Amino acid sequence: MADELKRGLEGVLVAESDLSYVDGEVGKLVYRGYDIEDLARGASYEEVLYLLWHGSLPTAAELDAFAADLAAEREVDDDVIETVRALADAGERPMAALRTATSMLSAYDPDDEADAGETTLRQGRRITAKIPTVLAAFERVRQGEEPVTPDPDLSHAGNFLYMLTGTEPDDVSEETFDMALTLHADHGLNASTFTAMVIGSTMADVYSGVTGGIGALSGPLHGGANQDVMEVLHEVDASSKDPVQWVKDARDDGRRVPGFGHRVYKVKDPRANILEEKLRDLAESSGDTKWLDYTTAIEEYLTEQGLVEEGIAPNVDFYSGSVYDSLGIPVDMYTPIFAMSRVGGWIAHVAEYQEDNRLIRPRARYTGPEDSEFVPLDER
Numbered sequence: 001m002a003d004e005l006k007r008g009l010e011g012v013l014v015a016e017s018d019l020s021y022v023d024g025e026v027g028k029l030v031y032r033g034y035d036i037e038d039l040a041r042g043a044s045y046e047e048v049l050y051l052l053w054h055g056s057l058p059t060a061a062e063l064d065a066f067a068a069d070l071a072a073e074r075e076v077d078d079d080v081i082e083t084v085r086a087l088a089d090a091g092e093r094p095m096a097a098l099r100t101a102t103s104m105l106s107a108y109d110p111d112d113e114a115d116a117g118e119t120t121l122r123q124g125r126r127i128t129a130k131i132p133t134v135l136a137a138f139e140r141v142r143q144g145e146e147p148v149t150p151d152p153d154l155s156h157a158g159n160f161l162y163m164l165t166g167t168e169p170d171d172v173s174e175e176t177f178d179m180a181l182t183l184h185a186d187h188g189l190n191a192s193t194f195t196a197m198v199i200g201s202t203m204a205d206v207y208s209g210v211t212g213g214i215g216a217l218s219g220p221l222h223g224g225a226n227q228d229v230m231e232v233l234h235e236v237d238a239s240s241k242d243p244v245q246w247v248k249d250a251r252d253d254g255r256r257v258p259g260f261g262h263r264v265y266k267v268k269d270p271r272a273n274i275l276e277e278k279l280r281d282l283a284e285s286s287g288d289t290k291w292l293d294y295t296t297a298i299e300e301y302l303t304e305q306g307l308v309e310e311g312i313a314p315n316v317d318f319y320s321g322s323v324y325d326s327l328g329i330p331v332d333m334y335t336p337i338f339a340m341s342r343v344g345g346w347i348a349h350v351a352e353y354q355e356d357n358r359l360i361r362p363r364a365r366y367t368g369p370e371d372s373e374f375v376p377l378d379e380r
């Protein structure tokens with residue numbers, strides 16, 4: 001049993017956690033016992049952060065103090081903005097720019113990084129507050145605009161949209177974006193959270209864990225899929241194909257359909273249901289149903305083909321991009337936005353794990369040669 005190989009660590013228990021639970025058989029997600037549906041509809045991202053980091057939902061007074069502390073940390077050093085400019089000038093991808101800038105933020109953190117366990121939440125709050133500033137500045141400068149100074153009077157979601165566009169968002173946009181942040185905040189030991197935890201388990205500082213988490217999230221098998229879904233929708237739109245034909249061709253070529261399939265969910269991801277409903281509302285009020293029509297057609301076709309019944313169902317990335325598109329957010333910012341939310345979960349898991357830390361260090365079954373005879377370089 002001890003030598004049983006679990007490729008991709010599927011189903012392997014490596015920790016206990018009070019933070020979030022994913023029931024992949026029925027399609028249920030809870031943060032500390034609260035159903036994601038209730039949180040998405042009733043709680044702000046700040047409340048969810050408080051819940052994840054401090055163990056319970058805040059009272060109104062606790063939330064005010066917490067949100068004010070978070071908002072007070074939004075500004076970043078000018079040197080970071082200069083680096084963001086340099087990255088944009090070099091044509092860096094937003095997710096890679098975010099990875100580099102997040103790592104750089106540690107240079108300006110007043111805490112001593114050697115106290116990893118104690119400072120994780122304090123530093124984590126700074127990182128969470130500053131990531132939106134970095135991302136919005138990157139988007140602005142690559143569009144030839146100046147970064148917008150954060151407004152501490154706006155919510156986390158509202159301030160990001162404000163920094164991105166230079167205009168305060170309307171209520172529908174702010175609520176929609178806030179809901180998306182809540183939906184993406186935590187999800188058990190997904191690959192990026194596990195990456196952050198592995199780094200945290202060495203008692204490295206939380207900047208290292210978050211930077212590693214961003215790297216893991218960027219891949220197309222994980223958070224990068226939300227961008228891929230939208231690129232597919234644009235590709236379909238630019239061609240004369242109907243979306244179902246695109247999927248047929250992709251499957252004939254052995255390509256995976258982005259936004260479908262999940263390691264844990266064997267039914268449709270509950271977050272995809274919520275985002276689909278939001279997309280439906282937005283499409284109805286704007287009258288523009290194109291992305292809704294395409295995504296619905298793809299989902300219906302793959303359901304008819306039996307894929308969903310086999311457990312390859314829509315995941316959170318299938319519908320999020322279409323919602324972001326309705327907010328006017330560029331496609332390659334979708335995965336960075338996922339990171340902007342998931343940073344809350346990464347920090348919560350690192351802090352929780354470090355409370356009773358043990359170095360994470362699995363092993364591989366060695367399958368290489370044995371007793372190789374060393375031959376000096378000049379005799380090879």
Ligand SMILES: CC(=O)SCCNC(=O)CCNC(=O)[C@H](O)C(C)(C)COP(=O)(O)OP(=O)(O)OC[C@H]1O[C@@H](n2cnc3c(N)ncnc32)[C@H](O)[C@@H]1OP(=O)(O)O
Pocket residue numbers: 008220221222223225255256257258259260261262263264312315316317
């Ligand atoms: C936020 C998130 O990270 S959600 C996930 C985002 N990623 C995506 O949407 C990318 C597309 N999906 C996938 O690649 C996968 O479903 C993953 C990576 C998410 C999960 O993968 P795993 O649990 O490792 O499953 P695995 O890769 O072993 O696939 C199992 C089978 O399902 C098939 N499959 C899985 N996803 C898909 C898909 N999107 N389209 C077509 N077939 C798929 C695989 O081809 C494989 O079939 P096979 O056994 O006949 O080869």
Ligand SMILES: O=C([O-])CC(=O)C(=O)O
Pocket residue numbers: 186187188189190191262263264315316
């Ligand atoms: O849990 C996973 O493996 C991927 C996922 O949906 C997430 O990180 O939100």
